[in-house]
Amino acid sequence: DQQVKQNSPSLSVQEGRISILNCDYTNSMFDYFLWYKKYPAEGPTFLISISSIKDKNEDGRFTVFLNKSAKHLSLHIVPSQPGDSAVYFCAASGLTGGSQGNLIFGKGTKLSVKP
Amino acid sequence: KAGVTQTPRYLIKTRGQQVTLSCSPISGHRSVSWYQQTPGQGLQFLFEYFSETQRNKGNFPGRFSGRQFSNSRSEMNVSTLELGDSALYLCASSLDVGTYNEQFFGPGTRLTVL
Numbered sequence: 402d403q404q405v406k407q408n409s410p411s412l413s414v415q416e417g418r419i420s421i422l423n424c425d426y427t428n429s430m431f432d433y434f435l436w437y438k439k440y441p442a443e444g445p446t447f448l449i450s451i452s453s454i455k456d457k458n459e460d461g462r463f464t465v466f467l468n469k470s471a472k473h474l475s476l477h478i479v480p481s482q483p484g485d486s487a488v489y490f491c492a493a494s495g496l497t498g499g500s501q502g503n504l505i506f507g508k509g510t511k512l513s514v515k516p
Numbered sequence: 517k518a519g520v521t522q523t524p525r526y527l528i529k530t531r532g533q534q535v536t537l538s539c540s541p542i543s544g545h546r547s548v549s550w551y552q553q554t555p556g557q558g559l560q561f562l563f564e565y566f567s568e569t570q571r572n573k574g575n576f577p578g579r580f581s582g583r584q585f586s587n588s589r590s591e592m593n594v595s596t597l598e599l600g601d602s603a604l605y606l607c608a609s610s611l612d613v614g615t616y617n618e619q620f621f622g623p624g625t626r627l628t629v630l
Contacts, residue, residue, distance in 0.1 A: 437621075444520070444606050444621030445559075490559060503549065503572040504619070508558035 404428050405493050407507035416516050420478040424491030424507055427472065432495035435504070436465060436476050439488045449476070453495070481514045488512070518543065520609050520622035528628045534595040537625045541588050541609030547571075548590040549619065550582060553604040562605075565590055566613050594627075602629045 406425045414420045424434075432453040437445035451458040451465045451474065458465050464477045478485055491507040521540045529535050541548050550562040561574040565584035582592040588609070594601055604626050608619040 433616075442623065444608070444623050446621065447618050492559075503561050503564050503574075504551075504559075505561070506551075506559035 402427075403507075404431075405491055405505050405507040407489075407491055407510050409510050410508070411511045411513070413513045413515065414481045416483055416514055417480045420476075420481045420485065420512055420514065422476040422478075422489050422491075422510050422512065424474045424476075425472055426474075426493055428493075428505075429469075429472065430495055431493040431505075433493070434465070434467060434474050435492045435494070436463075437490040437492060437506075438485075439490060439509070445490055448489075478512075481512075483514050483516050486512055486514050520607055520620055522605075522607050522622040522625050524625060525623065526626045526628075528630060529597050530630050531597055531599060533597050534593065535597060535627060536591055536593045537605055537607075537627070539590045539592075539607030539609075539622060541590070541607075542620055545609035545611050545620075546588050547610045547613050547617065548584055548588060549608045549610075550590070550592050551606045551608065552576075553606060553624070554602075559606070562592065564613075571613065597629045599629050601627065603627060 435450040436448040439445040449463045467474045488509045488511045490509045492504040523538045547566045549564040551559050553559045563582045564572040568584045579595045584590045604624040606624045608621045610617040610619045
């Protein structure tokens with residue numbers, strides 16, 4: 402039973418446009434959400450996070466939105482660049498004493514940004 | 517500062533064998549977690565260690581075990597390997613435990629079981 406779901410395995414966007422990656426979760430006990438980016442042959446790298454007490458967090462070109470009532474979060478990348486092409490993972494924590502060391506990940510969305 | 521290192525990077529084993537994977541965290545980091553990545557299941561949590569103690573364990577059979585040493589280095593062991601254990605095994609370290617302690621991932625060990 403997947404607690405964190407990324408229903409789009411892939412997304413293709415034109416350079417300069419907005420990329421929107423979506424993530425749904427089922428467990429209302431999650432209190433912290435993160436997005437990671439992963440290039441081939443490398444480990445995931447942290448991108449941006451949001452606490453459940455907020456509904457938006459912005460960092461440069463990246464913005465994460467959280468809709469707790471819908472149990473949905475999204476990552477917006479504006480403007481998208483070819484270097485953003487990677488697999489993006491949504492992750493959640495909060496089930497076991499508030500540790501990031503026990504993250505529940507979605508299966509990832511492969512973003513392709515075309516020049 | 518050196519990142520998280522994992523050895524070996526690639527490994528080929530046969531069914532029934534056992535394997536030990538190693539992870540060296542970033543200097544000063546005391547928390548180490550392990551994840552398994554497969555195409556079908558995505559990234560799944562295996563264990564979390566802090567100060568040589570296992571804090572959390574994921575939903576994996578007892579064939580999967582781990583430990584952490586006093587210098588925070590960690591190893592994970594898989595006994596009686598099965599074909600389904602073929603995966604990328606990722607290690608992550610963080611300075612401390614707690615919600616806001618960012619995890620830094622290593623490049624992973626690619627295990628192939630034949």
